[in-house]
Amino acid sequence: MTRYRNALLFLTLAALWGSAFMAIKAGLAYFPPVLFAAIRYDLAGVIMLGYAGWVTDKWVPTTRAGWTQVIVGGALMIGSYHAFLFVGEQQTTSAAAAVIVSLSPILTTGFARALLPDERLTVTGVVGTMLGLLGVGILTRPDPANLLTADVVAKGLVFVAALSFALGSVLTRRIDADLSIETMEAWSMLSGAALMHAVSVALPSESLGAVRWTPEALAALGYLSIAASAVGFLIYFDLLDRLGPVEINLVSYVAPVFAAVSGYLVLDEVIDGYTAVGFLVIVVGFALLKRDALAAELPKLRAALARE
Template identity: 65%
Template sequence: MRFRNAILFVALAIAWGSAFTAIKAGLEYFPPILFAAFRYDLAGLLMLGYAVYATDQWVPKSRTDWIVVGIGGSLLIAAYHIFLFVGEQGTTSAAAAIVVSLSPILTTGFARAFLPDERLTTLGIVGLLVGFLGVGVLSNPDPGNLLNPRTVSLFLVFLAAASFALGSVLTRRFDDDLEIETMEAWSMLLGAVLMHGISFGVSESVADVQWTTEAVLALLYLVVVASALGFLIYFDLLERLGPIEINLVSYAAPVVAAATGLLFLSETPTVYTGVGFTCILVGFGLLKRDALRNEVARFSGTPNRGE
């Protein structure tokens, strides 16, 4: 099918962008960390079933395999979603999605620190700074009250993006042949266990859940559409497009989050939201300019001559 990749890319952006709206809607009925844990109880089981079907190794075997799963479960799943779900209580779906879109930029920064082969050029440093500027513009902090709920919430979402970026870099430090589907499945299950433990530790309770129709729909949407279906599309596109084009989903998702937040939750984006998003997008472009140029050349069929 001629436009298969484009259709799947749009589908993934819709699935992952609308997830921020589903999270925001579900937080009305669930304690935040318990909500995230429930999501990955179910999503982890679905992903494990897919790993059994699609791979030859659905159980990690080596010590390195389990280290990678440990990093994935603690940082990519548990830390990321704890900070995201708690943080999104005090901000909009679009704002949360935009801050999370900083992850590819932060990944480059962490790679420079932890991976010896990675180098950051002057323009790359400018890209990092522009991305951080975007978060600052988006949060629009009040100098007289830096601890107001919205600023604190956006900082927590920033920590979510940083956790995901750090986890992505640390997993790359290990020369590991574990199938990505297997790694994702066991990371989800481990992350769910960790989140249940932290949820219990901060005195969240199942008794606090309001099991309304809206609550169940929000949870099922996150499990089936954003997690199970979203990751299946992700694996398919990753194999055929590569990581650079997949990263661009991070910049399509906020548009979807803004649209679905406006449609379902009456969230109205501000000028600061738009300017912040633009800064982060420009920062990504500066950091990944060579890779993006190569992708454009490959797509257009013209040779890339480099710089």
């Protein structure tokens, strides 16, 4: 029964995070992009802070290391990641954005091998990383004669978003802070939202007056803040304890399926062959990078199946 519960929660998380790309795309018709991302995490951060106060005694950072971890996480994993993602999604499909973001675990491994002293990148790991980048190249199909077309630039911005998240996840691991993941996430969301508000104010194309508060806008904002962020992270925390970081990373490779399907059903987005091929190449690259960890999980899976 536990295995089925975990599988159901895993698919629910993939559906929430995958369909979030569709909700972002839909909401961008009513919000300036950076302000949209900022308001999303105003709401999500308050919800997550309430949850942190409920499940942990230490819901406010009290040390310099704790605040440093929060600031790094907020600047890179929330602020930079979502600002670039929301701007990039203006000119690309939900599925393409989700596929590029699925490169994050590969990029995280690459940064970890470069920045963490206990990590080393083997020849196979190099091949896996290169395959991941090749997958993004297949997806974007940059033409040297037209490198600055809106679609290529948009996908490049989403790639920068994935880089920001990967770098942030590694740098926060380097900081020795005694914070629960719930506390770190909550304050990172709030600090990242504050940073995005500052960027939005500095952009002449963005203002609160440009927001169109339609039912569709509120639905997109509510879905992203409550379902994809608050509920999604609660499921993530639960599965992280039950499955561990290797298996939970696999959600990145299921989410693009839900992004593609929801984009097709709600926004009439077309899924082309390059998107599918790029996604498969990225998955192969991830499998090469994580081959040892994945192999270690197979006996556990066989044992679980044998008990059913």
